[in-house]
Amino acid sequence: MPTKTLQIPTADGRADAFAAFPGDGERYQRYPAVLMYADGFGIRPVLREMARELAGHGYYVLVPNYFYRHGPAPVVELPEYIGEEARGAVFAQVMPLIEAYTAEQALRDADAFLAFLTEQPEVGPGPVAVTGYCIGGLLATRTAVAHPGRVAALAAFHAPVGADGPGSLAKLATEVHFGHAESDLTPEALGELNQGLDAAGVGYTSEVYPGTVHGFTMSDTDAFDAAALRRHWERLLPLLGRTLERDGEPGHPPR
Numbered sequence: 635m636p637t638k639t640l641q642i643p644t645a646d647g648r649a650d651a652f653a654a655f656p657g658d659g660e661r662y663q664r665y666p667a668v669l670m671y672a673d674g675f676g677i678r679p680v681l682r683e684m685a686r687e688l689a690g691h692g693y694y695v696l697v698p699n700y701f702y703r704h705g706p707a708p709v710v711e712l713p714e715y716i717g718e719e720a721r722g723a724v725f726a727q728v729m730p731l732i733e734a735y736t737a738e739q740a741l742r743d744a745d746a747f748l749a750f751l752t753e754q755p756e757v758g759p760g761p762v763a764v765t766g767y768c769i770g771g772l773l774a775t776r777t778a779v780a781h782p783g784r785v786a787a788l789a790a791f792h793a794p795v796g797a798d799g800p801g802s803l804a805k806l807a808t809e810v811h812f813g814h815a816e817s818d819l820t821p822e823a824l825g826e827l828n829q830g831l832d833a834a835g836v837g838y839t840s841e842v843y844p845g846t847v848h849g850f851t852m853s854d855t856d857a858f859d860a861a862a863l864r865r866h867w868e869r870l871l872p873l874l875g876r877t878l879e880r881d882g883e884p885g886h887p888p889r
Contacts, residue, residue, distance in 0.1 A: 635686055642698060644746035646739065649702035651747075652677055654689035655756050664758040665694040666878035667751045669777065671770030672697055673852060674728050675716065677707040680854045691871055692880065694757050698747050700740070700773065701731050716855045732769055737776065737798075744777040748784055760879030761786035765870065767851055771812075772797055782807035787877040789870050792818060792848050792857075800830025809877050810838035811869045813862075815846045839869065 699707040766774035771793020778788040849857030
Protein backbone atom coordinates (compact mmCIF):
# COMPACT_ATOMS: atom_id res chain seq x y z
CA MET A 635 0.00 0.00 0.00
CA PRO A 636 1.48 3.39 -0.97
CA THR A 637 2.46 5.73 1.86
CA LYS A 638 4.02 9.18 1.89
CA THR A 639 5.80 11.44 4.33
CA LEU A 640 4.64 14.96 3.58
CA GLN A 641 5.15 18.59 4.56
CA ILE A 642 1.99 20.69 4.89
CA PRO A 643 2.36 24.48 4.62
CA THR A 644 0.50 26.28 7.41
CA ALA A 645 0.16 29.83 8.64
CA ASP A 646 2.79 29.05 11.30
CA GLY A 647 5.30 26.91 9.41
CA ARG A 648 5.30 23.45 7.89
CA ALA A 649 3.65 20.44 9.51
CA ASP A 650 5.09 17.02 8.80
CA ALA A 651 2.49 14.36 8.08
CA PHE A 652 1.97 10.73 7.12
CA ALA A 653 -0.44 9.62 4.40
CA ALA A 654 -1.65 6.18 3.33
CA PHE A 655 -3.90 5.32 0.40
CA PRO A 656 -4.91 2.30 -1.69
CA GLY A 657 -3.43 1.14 -4.97
CA ASP A 658 -0.21 -0.27 -6.27
CA GLY A 659 1.17 3.03 -7.51
CA GLU A 660 1.00 1.93 -11.14
CA ARG A 661 -2.24 3.63 -12.12
CA TYR A 662 -3.84 6.93 -11.24
CA GLN A 663 -6.88 6.80 -8.96
CA ARG A 664 -8.63 9.23 -6.63
CA TYR A 665 -10.11 8.38 -3.26
CA PRO A 666 -12.29 10.06 -0.64
CA ALA A 667 -10.16 11.64 2.06
CA VAL A 668 -10.05 11.15 5.81
CA LEU A 669 -8.17 13.56 8.05
CA MET A 670 -7.05 11.53 11.06
CA TYR A 671 -5.85 13.30 14.21
CA ALA A 672 -3.55 11.27 16.44
CA ASP A 673 -3.89 11.07 20.20
CA GLY A 674 -1.61 13.16 22.40
CA PHE A 675 1.28 10.73 21.96
CA GLY A 676 1.38 11.68 18.29
CA ILE A 677 2.37 9.91 15.09
CA ARG A 678 4.05 6.58 15.81
CA PRO A 679 3.86 2.99 14.51
CA VAL A 680 0.38 2.26 15.90
CA LEU A 681 -1.07 5.37 14.21
CA ARG A 682 0.64 4.51 10.94
CA GLU A 683 -0.85 1.02 11.12
CA MET A 684 -4.33 2.38 11.82
CA ALA A 685 -4.02 4.76 8.88
CA ARG A 686 -2.98 1.87 6.63
CA GLU A 687 -5.88 -0.22 7.88
CA LEU A 688 -8.35 2.54 7.08
CA ALA A 689 -6.74 3.26 3.71
CA GLY A 690 -7.18 -0.39 2.80
CA HIS A 691 -10.95 0.21 2.77
CA GLY A 692 -10.62 2.73 -0.05
CA TYR A 693 -9.60 6.03 1.56
CA TYR A 694 -6.76 8.53 1.40
CA VAL A 695 -5.81 8.97 5.05
CA LEU A 696 -3.77 11.98 6.19
CA VAL A 697 -2.28 12.01 9.71
CA PRO A 698 -0.68 15.40 10.48
CA ASN A 699 1.75 16.18 13.28
CA TYR A 700 -0.16 18.98 14.97
CA PHE A 701 2.75 19.49 17.40
CA TYR A 702 4.99 20.53 14.48
CA ARG A 703 5.72 23.89 16.11
CA HIS A 704 7.92 21.93 18.53
CA GLY A 705 9.60 19.76 15.89
CA PRO A 706 8.92 16.80 13.61
CA ALA A 707 7.25 13.63 14.87
CA PRO A 708 7.96 12.00 17.19
CA VAL A 709 8.19 15.26 19.10
CA VAL A 710 8.93 13.39 22.33
CA GLU A 711 10.83 10.14 22.64
CA LEU A 712 8.38 7.29 23.13
CA PRO A 713 8.96 3.72 24.23
CA GLU A 714 7.64 0.95 22.01
CA TYR A 715 5.03 0.23 24.68
CA ILE A 716 3.60 2.99 26.87
CA GLY A 717 2.90 0.97 29.97
CA GLU A 718 2.31 2.00 33.55
CA GLU A 719 6.00 2.52 34.32
CA ALA A 720 6.57 4.79 31.33
CA ARG A 721 3.26 6.65 31.33
CA GLY A 722 4.14 9.28 33.94
CA ALA A 723 7.35 10.34 32.23
CA VAL A 724 5.68 10.44 28.82
CA PHE A 725 2.76 12.49 30.09
CA ALA A 726 5.18 14.93 31.71
CA GLN A 727 6.56 15.65 28.25
CA VAL A 728 3.31 15.55 26.30
CA MET A 729 1.00 17.61 28.52
CA PRO A 730 2.88 20.91 28.05
CA LEU A 731 2.55 20.44 24.27
CA ILE A 732 -1.20 19.83 24.57
CA GLU A 733 -1.65 22.80 26.90
CA ALA A 734 0.32 25.08 24.57
CA TYR A 735 -1.79 24.13 21.54
CA THR A 736 -4.49 26.79 21.46
CA ALA A 737 -7.89 26.56 19.83
CA GLU A 738 -6.86 29.36 17.47
CA GLN A 739 -3.78 27.42 16.36
CA ALA A 740 -5.86 24.28 15.89
CA LEU A 741 -8.34 26.08 13.64
CA ARG A 742 -5.57 27.63 11.53
CA ASP A 743 -4.04 24.20 11.17
CA ALA A 744 -7.37 22.64 10.24
CA ASP A 745 -7.72 25.19 7.44
CA ALA A 746 -4.27 24.23 6.17
CA PHE A 747 -4.80 20.47 6.46
CA LEU A 748 -8.09 20.58 4.53
CA ALA A 749 -6.65 22.87 1.87
CA PHE A 750 -3.71 20.50 1.48
CA LEU A 751 -6.04 17.55 0.96
CA THR A 752 -7.79 19.30 -1.93
CA GLU A 753 -4.44 19.61 -3.72
CA GLN A 754 -3.42 15.95 -3.54
CA PRO A 755 -3.71 14.11 -6.85
CA GLU A 756 -4.92 10.94 -5.11
CA VAL A 757 -7.85 12.75 -3.41
CA GLY A 758 -11.29 12.95 -5.00
CA PRO A 759 -13.30 16.19 -5.24
CA GLY A 760 -16.02 15.36 -2.71
CA PRO A 761 -16.32 16.16 0.99
CA VAL A 762 -13.94 14.68 3.55
CA ALA A 763 -14.28 12.95 6.91
CA VAL A 764 -12.42 13.77 10.10
CA THR A 765 -11.63 11.35 12.87
CA GLY A 766 -9.46 11.48 15.95
CA TYR A 767 -8.41 9.88 19.21
CA CYS A 768 -8.08 11.44 22.66
CA ILE A 769 -7.19 15.13 22.15
CA GLY A 770 -7.25 14.38 18.42
CA GLY A 771 -10.98 13.71 18.73
CA LEU A 772 -11.48 17.21 20.08
CA LEU A 773 -9.43 18.58 17.17
CA ALA A 774 -11.54 16.56 14.73
CA THR A 775 -14.70 17.98 16.32
CA ARG A 776 -13.41 21.54 16.08
CA THR A 777 -12.50 20.95 12.44
CA ALA A 778 -15.99 19.65 11.63
CA VAL A 779 -17.65 22.58 13.44
CA ALA A 780 -15.50 25.11 11.58
CA HIS A 781 -16.01 23.53 8.15
CA PRO A 782 -19.66 22.42 7.92
CA GLY A 783 -19.65 22.53 4.13
CA ARG A 784 -16.46 20.56 3.71
CA VAL A 785 -16.72 17.80 6.34
CA ALA A 786 -19.29 15.07 5.76
CA ALA A 787 -18.51 12.78 8.69
CA LEU A 788 -17.00 13.14 12.16
CA ALA A 789 -15.86 10.31 14.41
CA ALA A 790 -14.04 10.70 17.72
CA PHE A 791 -12.94 8.06 20.20
CA HIS A 792 -12.10 8.36 23.92
CA ALA A 793 -12.02 12.10 23.29
CA PRO A 794 -12.92 15.18 25.36
CA VAL A 795 -15.44 16.23 22.71
CA GLY A 796 -17.47 18.25 25.21
CA ALA A 797 -14.50 20.34 26.33
CA ASP A 798 -15.72 23.43 24.46
CA GLY A 799 -19.23 23.04 25.91
CA PRO A 800 -22.28 21.41 24.30
CA GLY A 801 -23.22 24.75 22.72
CA SER A 802 -20.06 24.55 20.63
CA LEU A 803 -21.68 21.73 18.62
CA ALA A 804 -24.49 23.96 17.33
CA LYS A 805 -22.82 24.55 13.94
CA LEU A 806 -22.23 20.87 13.22
CA ALA A 807 -23.67 19.85 9.85
CA THR A 808 -22.29 16.35 9.53
CA GLU A 809 -23.08 12.83 10.64
CA VAL A 810 -21.35 12.02 13.93
CA HIS A 811 -20.13 9.06 15.93
CA PHE A 812 -18.65 9.55 19.39
CA GLY A 813 -17.23 6.43 21.05
CA HIS A 814 -16.60 7.17 24.72
CA ALA A 815 -14.49 5.34 27.25
CA GLU A 816 -16.50 4.23 30.26
CA SER A 817 -14.03 5.99 32.55
CA ASP A 818 -14.10 9.31 30.66
CA LEU A 819 -17.49 10.82 31.46
CA THR A 820 -20.43 10.55 33.80
CA PRO A 821 -23.96 9.67 32.64
CA GLU A 822 -24.88 13.30 33.30
CA ALA A 823 -22.05 14.56 31.08
CA LEU A 824 -23.06 12.12 28.35
CA GLY A 825 -26.65 13.33 28.52
CA GLU A 826 -25.57 16.95 28.28
CA LEU A 827 -23.34 16.19 25.30
CA ASN A 828 -26.12 14.33 23.53
CA GLN A 829 -28.50 17.21 24.15
CA GLY A 830 -26.01 19.42 22.31
CA LEU A 831 -26.03 17.00 19.38
CA ASP A 832 -29.84 16.92 19.44
CA ALA A 833 -29.91 20.71 19.31
CA ALA A 834 -27.54 20.68 16.32
CA GLY A 835 -30.05 18.53 14.46
CA VAL A 836 -27.46 16.12 13.07
CA GLY A 837 -27.61 12.37 12.75
CA TYR A 838 -25.41 10.85 15.41
CA THR A 839 -24.51 7.97 17.65
CA SER A 840 -22.86 8.74 20.97
CA GLU A 841 -22.18 5.70 23.08
CA VAL A 842 -20.03 4.40 25.89
CA TYR A 843 -17.93 1.38 24.96
CA PRO A 844 -18.49 -0.98 27.91
CA GLY A 845 -15.60 -1.76 30.22
CA THR A 846 -13.17 0.64 28.56
CA VAL A 847 -10.72 3.18 29.88
CA HIS A 848 -9.27 6.21 28.16
CA GLY A 849 -7.09 5.24 25.19
CA PHE A 850 -8.81 1.94 24.43
CA THR A 851 -7.99 1.98 20.68
CA MET A 852 -4.23 2.26 21.14
CA SER A 853 -2.52 -1.14 21.08
CA ASP A 854 0.78 0.26 22.38
CA THR A 855 -0.73 1.25 25.75
CA ASP A 856 -2.13 -0.46 28.84
CA ALA A 857 -5.54 0.98 27.98
CA PHE A 858 -5.92 -1.12 24.84
CA ASP A 859 -9.09 -3.17 24.47
CA ALA A 860 -9.19 -5.40 21.40
CA ALA A 861 -12.97 -5.78 21.45
CA ALA A 862 -13.43 -2.02 21.69
CA LEU A 863 -11.05 -1.48 18.78
CA ARG A 864 -13.16 -3.84 16.66
CA ARG A 865 -16.27 -1.94 17.72
CA HIS A 866 -14.53 1.28 16.69
CA TRP A 867 -14.04 -0.10 13.14
CA GLU A 868 -17.62 -1.40 13.10
CA ARG A 869 -18.84 2.15 13.76
CA LEU A 870 -16.31 4.10 11.69
CA LEU A 871 -16.36 2.19 8.41
CA PRO A 872 -20.15 2.28 7.83
CA LEU A 873 -20.19 5.97 8.73
CA LEU A 874 -17.60 6.73 6.06
CA GLY A 875 -19.34 4.49 3.57
CA ARG A 876 -22.62 6.38 4.02
CA THR A 877 -21.19 9.86 3.78
CA LEU A 878 -18.19 10.00 1.44
CA GLU A 879 -18.34 10.04 -2.35
CA ARG A 880 -16.45 7.62 -4.56
CA ASP A 881 -15.69 8.58 -8.16
CA GLY A 882 -18.33 11.29 -7.99
CA GLU A 883 -21.01 8.94 -6.68
CA PRO A 884 -22.70 9.40 -3.29
CA GLY A 885 -21.30 7.47 -0.37
CA HIS A 886 -22.18 3.83 0.01
CA PRO A 887 -21.07 1.05 2.35
CA PRO A 888 -17.39 0.24 1.85
CA ARG A 889 -16.53 -2.91 -0.02
